[in-house]
Amino acid sequence: MTRVTLESTVAAVRPADQPAMAAARELQARLTKPAGSLGALEELSVRLAGLAGTCPPPLPSPAAVAVFAGDHGVHAQGVSPWPQEVTAQMALNFLAGGAVVNAFARQAGASVTVVDVGVATPLPEGTDLIEANVRRGTLDMTVEPALTRDEARQAVETGIRVAEEMLEAGAKCLLTGDMGIANTTPAAALIAAFTGCTAEQATGRGTGIDDATHAHKITVVAAALERHAPDPADPLGVLATVGGLEHAAIAGFILAAAAHRVPVIVDGVIAASGALAAAAFAPDAIAAMVAGHLSAEPGAAVALAHLDLEPLLDLGMRLGEGSGAVLALPVVAAAVRVLHEVATFDSAGVSEK
């Protein structure tokens, strides 16, 4: 098998198919419901038809969540109250099925795969763990680049490879997940770098920090941005200087979904920062993205607005792991199912207005 590279994946990303979108709009108008009465679900069904290039598009089942786990040198700057060892401990919790994303995925009928793309603590190999550690945590971006360009590329291509394997195994919908203590700090830096917003606009309280730590976290993000002055036209450079291994892997994961014209449900702020990187590599990749929910992290709204994506859910969640993406999966499935199953006015003998 030819190795799938970042470049070959980017080259395979194509724009949405306009005739399929028109067909979905036309079908929506004939279904037994008032025109427009399904609100955002109708537009979503049209987008997914455009992505698949056919109407109705396939149901998003089976669905597969990849939880990319990594650690962060910037943790040394005191941006999180949690010890770094929690990244590895939570990875084991995912493998044992005890985390929120596992509970949500069991309910939604999605698989959960854990990918060690950069955890600091060596993990035992488990049944479902994909061992793809690029390095045992990034370096401190306030002092030096978090990663080399080659490491960033390896992480992106890990995300691509994981997606390729899931799609080959039959997945019809991919969902992004992440785990990494302190990973909202590089996410904020990435969002500021790609959207041009300020460190203050992009930086939130992550898992819940006090005012002083939040103010400090903003100065940490601002310092990293000032040191590296990342160029949004060079996404690999942005990921290397102020990114994280799981953020880069998610960018690749999204690009591969787009290249295969399969929807990818984007979780929260980590995923949104990876989505910005994916869109910087290939703007047409946005057609494959479904924003699962609006994270309570302020950077998430900035990133989704930049991508012109409307989140499906807004429940004040800020957990990560893929939890918000999995919670949105039934909504995505419902939007598609309407095109497959709902009767038309004609077929059901229902009068029109």
Next chain:
Amino acid sequence: MTRVTLESTVAAVRPADQPAMAAARELQARLTKPAGSLGALEELSVRLAGLAGTCPPPLPSPAAVAVFAGDHGVHAQGVSPWPQEVTAQMALNFLAGGAVVNAFARQAGASVTVVDVGVATPLPEGTDLIEANVRRGTLDMTVEPALTRDEARQAVETGIRVAEEMLEAGAKCLLTGDMGIANTTPAAALIAAFTGCTAEQATGRGTGIDDATHAHKITVVAAALERHAPDPADPLGVLATVGGLEHAAIAGFILAAAAHRVPVIVDGVIAASGALAAAAFAPDAIAAMVAGHLSAEPGAAVALAHLDLEPLLDLGMRLGEGSGAVLALPVVAAAVRVLHEVATFDSAGVSEK
């Protein structure tokens, strides 16, 4: 079996159980996730523990949707562009499984039961149709009371009976559905009567009407309110003068769920108007209500604010049928599932901050 009456049902409604709510809050704090990171789902899990009187509360499965169908004399005032016969045609569509609520319910694993509580056109008895027609459509509320008090009571008690049967059959979660051409007009009148808002604030475009029809619809609602001056302290009187048979049935359906301490997912604006009636009969019934979504109809937001309920979804939907309630079911299930399945910091060996 003793007949279950409106009065006996109201008398059985009790406040939420505070110790169970405290136990749910305490459990949420020990689960492997940052405190509060599940946002609205955490508060929902606490409310459902309070309703059930135990922590964790039961999973909301199996779930049962009742679609109450009725017609409206006020249709003669030209408030809807759809012919009245569509109510019966859509009831047949539900029975054939061809409507949006059927597609959503198949996906969510919920049953759909159609109840003829007041359709103008006689319906053939189908497998799943519950024949409980109180009268073949209400009278025109701008001219006379829509119903007699006795008819309103019959409709409320139909809703109670349908809920009782579903609960006896094992349902652990009830979902409200409705069908009735022109039924957003009495819903607006009910919402104005129970909340004290104006006809203009409560009245929307229903299935989609133009500016002139919308302005006319507001004057129709205002005329009915002026004629009857319904007293919110007399919910049966409000339902009789400016209500509808499906609205009244939904009020009873909600009251029965509350009496049995089982959650009821409230759909859109018709359901919200029924929920206001239920709360007027028994304020503690609010503890059983989960607002599935925020309908695009303006009266829905007014009603939910009056009930102090936060909707789970906000997708610009305005279909009715129970579609928004069914779409929210997986979110409700996820909120409960967290309390059942997620590991604690202790049990998973995850460090705390």
